[in-house]
Amino acid sequence: MFVLGVDPGVSRCGYGCVEASRGQTRAIAVGVLTTLPSEPLPQRLAALDADIRELLDDLHPDVVAVERLFFQANVRTAMSVGQASGLILAAAAKAGCVVAQYTPNQVKQAVAGYGAAGKEQVQRMVQSLLGLAEVPRPPDAADALALALCHVAAAPLQARIEAAT
């Protein structure tokens, strides 16, 4: 199973893809899609949309795991994250991927063992779980890998719940 984690944002959109197979997980791709703040917003969103579709085309993930934000610090951030996440969710559905959304707390709980874990703890756990020589950088990319790992951890239980209901 290939899982692509995406941490949505218009300026910086982190992504990280992991392969989970027979209890083993390994990182396949990791990076950040960026757009220029000097460009007009519609052009930035069109560029991000093209980059996301290219990424889905290259990696062919089975699942796309996207950060779900309920409570944003402010409405302007919510609007901007909403614009990026709208593009990602639509592109992932169009590509035929299973789409899963997780809150930051769910990700921390799954990767570091408790929902109030700090950013550095999460990054070290991502490094350890994927057997990486270094903490994945930049932080947006580490967050995206954590999202993918969260789905890998949550998927077996979700499958059992779905099968039972």
Add this chain to the structure above:
Amino acid sequence: MFVLGVDPGVSRCGYGCVEASRGQTRAIAVGVLTTLPSEPLPQRLAALDADIRELLDDLHPDVVAVERLFFQANVRTAMSVGQASGLILAAAAKAGCVVAQYTPNQVKQAVAGYGAAGKEQVQRMVQSLLGLAEVPRPPDAADALALALCHVAAAPLQARIEAAT
């Protein structure tokens, strides 16, 4: 000049296209794109994205005018409107349209003459400006026509400002 106004939303996305030529404006198309609340969000966004691209393909607008929302009632609404507006802005830029954003107050000011105008006043002004036999319905579609008319009203001054700077 063909101007497509869009009032973004995931459940209901109003659109209205007007042609402005030699001081005359007339309505070309008006309607609402809807998605089913019973469907998963990624599928709804993918369907909305496909509908928007088809609309741009059919109408070939020169300009797409989208509602800009600074202050939403709540973060959940901001996120949802952000997701829809992200798709619209990206698709319009990709189609090569000029993209303009106007706040609800700018629209009311342009169409009804003052920024605190009520919904019914705006609808009657849209009817009058476009010479329609009835008030355009549903309200989302009337709002979208008002956005298009706002751009038609604002464009000459904007062009003069751009030429002067």
